[in-house]
Amino acid sequence: MRIVEARVIVTSPGRNFVTLKLVTDQGVTGVGDATLNGRELAVAAYLSEHVVPALIGRDPARIEDTWQYLYKGAYWRRGPVTMSAIAAVDTALWDIKGKVAGLPVYQLLGGRCRDGVTVYGHANAATVEEVLVEIARYADLGYRAVRVQTGIPGLATTYGVGRDRMHYEPADAAVPSEARWSTERYLAHVPTVFAAVRSEFGPDLKLLHDVHHRLTPIEAARLGKSLEPHALTWLEDPVPAELQEGFRLIRQHTTTPIAVGEVFNTVWDCHQLIREQLIDYIRATVVHAGGISHLRRIFDLAAMHHVRSGSHGATDLSPVCMAAALHVDLSIPNFGLQEYMRHTEETDAVFPHAYHFADGYLHPGEEPGLGVDIDEDLAARYPYRPASLPVNRLEDGTMHSW
Ligand code: EZ4
Ligand code: CO
DSSP states (O other): OEEEEEEEEESSSOOOOOEEEETTTTEEEEEOOOOOTTTTHHHHIIIIIIHHHTTOOOOOOOOHHHHHHOOOTTTSSSHHHHHHHHHHHHHHHHHHHHHHHSHHHHHTTOOSSSSSSSEEEEEEEEEEEHHHHHHHHHHHHSSSEEEEEOOOOTSSOOTOOOOHHHHHHOOOOOSOOOOOOOHHHHHHHHHHHHHOOOOHHHSSSSEEEEETTOOOHHHHHHHHHGGGGOOOOEEEESSOOOOOOHHHHHHOOSSOOOEEEETSSSSGGGGHHTTTTOOSSSSOTTTTTTTHHHHHHHHHHHHTOEEOOOOOTTTTTTHHHHHHHHHHHOOOOOOOOEOOOOOOOOHHHHHSSSEEEEEEEOOOOOSSSSBBBBOOOTTTOOOOOOOOOOOETTTTTTTEOO
16 A cells, blocks of 8 residues: 555634645545644645655555654654654554554554543633632533633733633734733632632542643742642643753652643653653643654653653644544553543534543544544635734743743
């Protein structure tokens, strides 16, 4: 079998998505997500200009060799643009292999290790009173885990707290909008939120919180300590993670579990975090960490060091990535949680998929391959619109993380 065509499809059914579709000489197709929020066209160009020409004529069965060829062969290794492009190829090849075998991809990865994939939803609101209503909405839908974010008194906007309820989209303006941030106000407020949430919902609901890389290690240690009475399942992205040993300081001070990795591209971004057991959940994803093949490599290293998976699953990762993530989640021994933000109806229509939510779990379905496709005619009706993630400044105007 040979790859005869590779199409790079950019569509914006509510937000931008980049999808790679591979076509073989026998008519079998495979899809891969290549979406990098705010930098979509960089990956689209990387694929069209540099990857697609090298794919034509290749044997789609050679998944690992193609991965190595694209990673080592480019000379320029790693980075979000390169690794998202490689991820799209890798994911599409697994899709093809599944279709050829007549098996869902999770069967090719070793079969199911659990009945379903436990997901968490996002409860966001400006105030504590409103967020309690949002959490109840998820609990009523059957969710067993909820990420809780609120506005901070004294701050005009807070990243992670959207305008809409079930659909959250942080990328807005073509040129980034700007927000202001105060660590003091934030650290004082968050523990009061979780005290209220625990007293309302009791001990069973799993609670998570995302810091979006905004603290220093000692500030994160203080936050983790102050949240210990409320038994979070994880505290996410407490600090920027370029300095992996920076997490030692957090670890020495708090038993609140730590999750990190939604911006990681390869195992090299987290090998020290994992080997030193500085984190509890690794949040790398199929689309930004080199595809199913490389993500599995990261999760295998994690399994040896008591670290569980907690893949990123925001709405800027397309249903193609979500489908692929579910096949991985179902088949690894050290699965933790899967983030699940619902896509809009427009997005779901462009990407018909077999995965479905039931009773707090997602299931990838039993279709051969990934069980997801792109409706290219429908996709063509939603042209690309530039949109960037906001930037964040301290109250005095200093640039800050996210
Ligand atoms: O900021 O997906 O855990 N989820 C998140 C997301 C990310 C966006 C970035 O594109 O932090 O909201
Ligand atoms: Co996050």
